[in-house]
Amino acid sequence: MINELFGKCKYILVESINKLKGSDKRKALAQTAKEIGKGGQSIVASQFKVSRDTIRKGTYELESGFKIVDAHNAKGRKKIEGKMPKLMDDIKDTVDSQSQTDPNFKTTRLFTRLTVKEIRKQLILQNRYTDEELPSNQMLNNKVNQLGYTLKKVQKVKPIKKIPKTDKIFENIKEVRKNYGGKENTVIISIDSKDRVKIGDFSRGGKSRNKVKTVDHDFSSNYVAPFGILDLNNNNVDITLTQSKVTADFIVDTIENYWINNYLNMKNTLVIHSDNGPQNNSRRTQFIKRIMEFAVKYDITIVLAYQSY
Numbered sequence: 001m002i003n004e005l006f007g008k009c010k011y012i013l014v015e016s017i018n019k020l021k022g023s024d025k026r027k028a029l030a031q032t033a034k035e036i037g038k039g040g041q042s043i044v045a046s047q048f049k050v051s052r053d054t055i056r057k058g059t060y061e062l063e064s065g066f067k068i069v070d071a072h073n074a075k076g077r078k079k080i081e082g083k084m085p086k087l088m089d090d091i092k093d094t095v096d097s098q099s100q101t102d103p104n105f106k107t108t109r110l111f112t113r114l115t116v117k118e119i120r121k122q123l124i125l126q127n128r129y130t131d132e133e134l135p136s137n138q139m140l141n142n143k144v145n146q147l148g149y150t151l152k153k154v155q156k157v158k159p160i161k162k163i164p165k166t167d168k169i170f171e172n173i174k175e176v177r178k179n180y181g182g183k184e185n186t187v188i189i190s191i192d193s194k195d196r197v198k199i200g201d202f203s204r205g206g207k208s209r210n211k212v213k214t215v216d217h218d219f220s221s222n223y224v225a226p227f228g229i230l231d232l233n234n235n236n237v238d239i240t241l242t243q244s245k246v247t248a249d250f251i252v253d254t255i256e257n258y259w260i261n262n263y264l265n266m267k268n269t270l271v272i273h274s275d276n277g278p279q280n281n282s283r284r285t286q287f288i289k290r291i292m293e294f295a296v297k298y299d300i301t302i303v304l305a306y307q308s309y
Helices: 002-018 022-034 040-048 052-064 089-097 118-127 137-146 166-180 248-262 286-300
Strands: 099-101 108-112 149-151 186-193 225-232 237-241 269-274 302-308
Touching: 002 022, 002 040, 022 052, 022 108, 089 118, 089 137, 118 137, 118 286, 137 149, 166 186, 166 269, 166 302, 186 248, 225 248, 237 248, 248 269, 248 286, 286 302
Parallel strands: 108 149, 186 269, 269 302
Antiparallel strands: 099 108, 186 225, 225 237
16 A cells, blocks of 8 residues: 555655654654555554554644653663662672772772672671562672672782881891801802793793794693792702692702702801792791701701791
C-alpha cells in the first residue's frame, strides 16, 4: 500500500521521519497516517516499526496543539540509592578502612584491597544488611567505582631515603672502613642477593640490536636466585646461583667457599658489608650461629658492617 502511495520515495520518507525525535516524529507519523486514510495507522506502524499508541499520541498533539513532553528520566529501573539511602555511605565506611591514595599521585582515585565479595560480606556483618536485599556483585562493583575506588594489587612500600638513624649508619660504616681499610691481613667484601628469576627464553623488557625470538608465555617452574659477593680488595665479583631460597645457611656456605678458594691461610680478618635483610641480620640466630662457627673454624676475625638497622 505505502509503495503505491509513495513509490520510490518510500525509503527516503522512512529514513527522514526516523531521524526526527520525540513530538516531531510522532506528529510526522500521525500526519502520514492521516493522509493515507482508512487503515493508515496500521500501515504506518508496520512500515516505521512503531506502535499505534505512538501514532495516536501524535494525532492528539496535532489536533490539540499541545506538545507532550517525554519523561525519559522517569523511565527504566530506579537507582539502588532510592531504595537504600544509606548504602553508599555504608560502602564508603567499609572501604575507607582498607584504602590508600595513589602513591604516584597520578590520579585522584583511591586504591582498595577489598574485593566486591568481601565488601558484600562486611556490609552484611557490620551493617545488618541481608544478602537478598543487597544488589548484585556487579552493581556493588559499579557503586564502588562510582565512589572513586579501584582494586589495586598490594605494592611494596617505597623505602624511606633518610631516617633519623641514617647519619649514624654511615658514620658506623666509615668507622669500619677507617679501622680496617688498607690493612694487609684484612679482606673486605660486600654481599647481596636478588629475587629469584625464571629460567627460559623469556622477554624481560630489554632491547637488542639483533632480532631475538622468545616464547609467548613465561610458564615455567624452574627458578634461580642470584647471590653476589663483591671483593673490595680487588673489585672481583663472584655470583652464585641457587635453585633454593637464599637462606642463612646458603649465605654462610657461599662466603666460606669464597674464603677457602681465595684467602685460606692468607688473611685473618674478614669485613662483611651487608644490608639488614631477613636472612642475615644481627637478630637472625641461625646466621649469627653459622658466622661464629665459620670464624672459630678458620681462626679469623669477622666484622659485620650493616648498612641499615
